[in-house]
Amino acid sequence: MAGTKTGAAKASAEDTPIGPTGRPYQGFPTPPKLEGHGPARIIALCNQKGGVGKTTTTINLAAALAGYDRKVLAVDFDPQGALSAGLGIQPHDIPTVYDLLVDGKRDPHDAVVRSHVPNLDVIPANIDLSAAEVQLVNEVARETILSRVLRKLAPEYDVILIDCQPSLGLLTVNALTASHGVLIPLECEFFALRGVALLIETIDKVRDRLNPSIELDGLLATMYDPRTLHSREVLERVVEAFGDDVLETVIGRTVKFPDASVSGVPITEFAPEHAAAQAYLRLARELVARGAVA
Ligand SMILES: Nc1ncnc2c1ncn2[C@@H]1O[C@H](COP(=O)(O)OP(=O)(O)OP(=O)(O)O)[C@@H](O)[C@H]1O
Numbered sequence: 369m370a371g372t373k374t375g376a377a378k379a380s381a382e383d384t385p386i387g388p389t390g391r392p393y394q395g396f397p398t399p400p401k402l403e404g405h406g407p408a409r410i411i412a413l414c415n416q417k418g419g420v421g422k423t424t425t426t427i428n429l430a431a432a433l434a435g436y437d438r439k440v441l442a443v444d445f446d447p448q449g450a451l452s453a454g455l456g457i458q459p460h461d462i463p464t465v466y467d468l469l470v471d472g473k474r475d476p477h478d479a480v481v482r483s484h485v486p487n488l489d490v491i492p493a494n495i496d497l498s499a500a501e502v503q504l505v506n507e508v509a510r511e512t513i514l515s516r517v518l519r520k521l522a523p524e525y526d527v528i529l530i531d532c533q534p535s536l537g538l539l540t541v542n543a544l545t546a547s548h549g550v551l552i553p554l555e556c557e558f559f560a561l562r563g564v565a566l567l568i569e570t571i572d573k574v575r576d577r578l579n580p581s582i583e584l585d586g587l588l589a590t591m592y593d594p595r596t597l598h599s600r601e602v603l604e605r606v607v608e609a610f611g612d613d614v615l616e617t618v619i620g621r622t623v624k625f626p627d628a629s630v631s632g633v634p635i636t637e638f639a640p641e642h643a644a645a646q647a648y649l650r651l652a653r654e655l656v657a658r659g660a661v662a
């Protein structure tokens with residue numbers, strides 16, 4: 369593609385730096401202060417491929433937005449409970465998202481936990497959630513159960529992020545049905561695009577049948593390593609396939625993420641000056657600039 373120079377920033381004719389997606393690099397302004405809070409825009413972080421950075425992105429985007437004074441609720445929607453653990457929450461003997469799904473009368477506030485990050489609340493999950501898929505199959509309007517839960521919490525937040533599990537089953541369909549937008553993290557690896565067509569088809573079906581207003585908020589390239597031709601080629605292919613739907617912010621590959629996860633804190637707190645923390649802050653600013661977040 370003409371002009372698509374991936375890798376380290378390159379200067380164009382006018383000396384505008386070019387970002388890794390081949391578009392002119394923009395810093396995105398600091399989000400303006402909000403007059404008031406809510407109702408939340410709900411965003412599902414979704415990709416049925418495992419290990420692409422869904423949970424890492426949910427945690428760090430949530431923390432970055434919270435740092436910009438947005439009131440954020442992060443919903444752990446994966447029985448692995450990695451989001452809960454990554455924010456230092458041990459979801460044993462406390463109400464979780466599972467309890468809210470199976471008991472429609474329960475007040476969703478029961479399962480909201482305040483994280484140690486100011487402005488960031490969490491609904492945790494644990495292995496119980498793996499039973500929900502089977503248990504909910506015979507429910508009336510089984511696809512809209514999470515939507516009904518989150519509707520009661522949305523007025524109090526500016527953004528709700530749902531960390532989906534790596535599957536396109538009933539839980540993920542619930543997440544898509546509850547959401548205004550979807551963010552698709554993609555690892556810059558061979559086969560990154562494999563499965564994305566099926567994911568987009570699923571989003572289209574949900575739009576047709578359950579949630580007419582759902583939007584694709586963007587594809588986020590993760591684990592990008594500008595030193596490898598391989599990583600640059602994959603990103604180039606992704607941009608060829610999805611154009612401006614690919615977010616300009618690209619998350620680099622770094623061992624800081626596994627380190628931060630083990631410590632149970634977002635990278636924006638673990639290593640605030642690190643390029644990866646800066647990348648998630650930039651992602652937050654880009655999403656505000658695009659109108660995906662207030
Ligand atoms: N930019 C990055 N650089 C290096 N490692 C990363 C990066 N982002 C995430 N990781 C690591 O990759 C692994 C998978 O990331 P993560 O758990 O966020 O993916 P996921 O899509 O949520 O996985 P799953 O599908 O299992 O839920 C984790 O060990 C995480 O620490």
Ligand SMILES: [Mg+2]
Binds near residue numbers: 423533
């Ligand atoms: Mg995950």
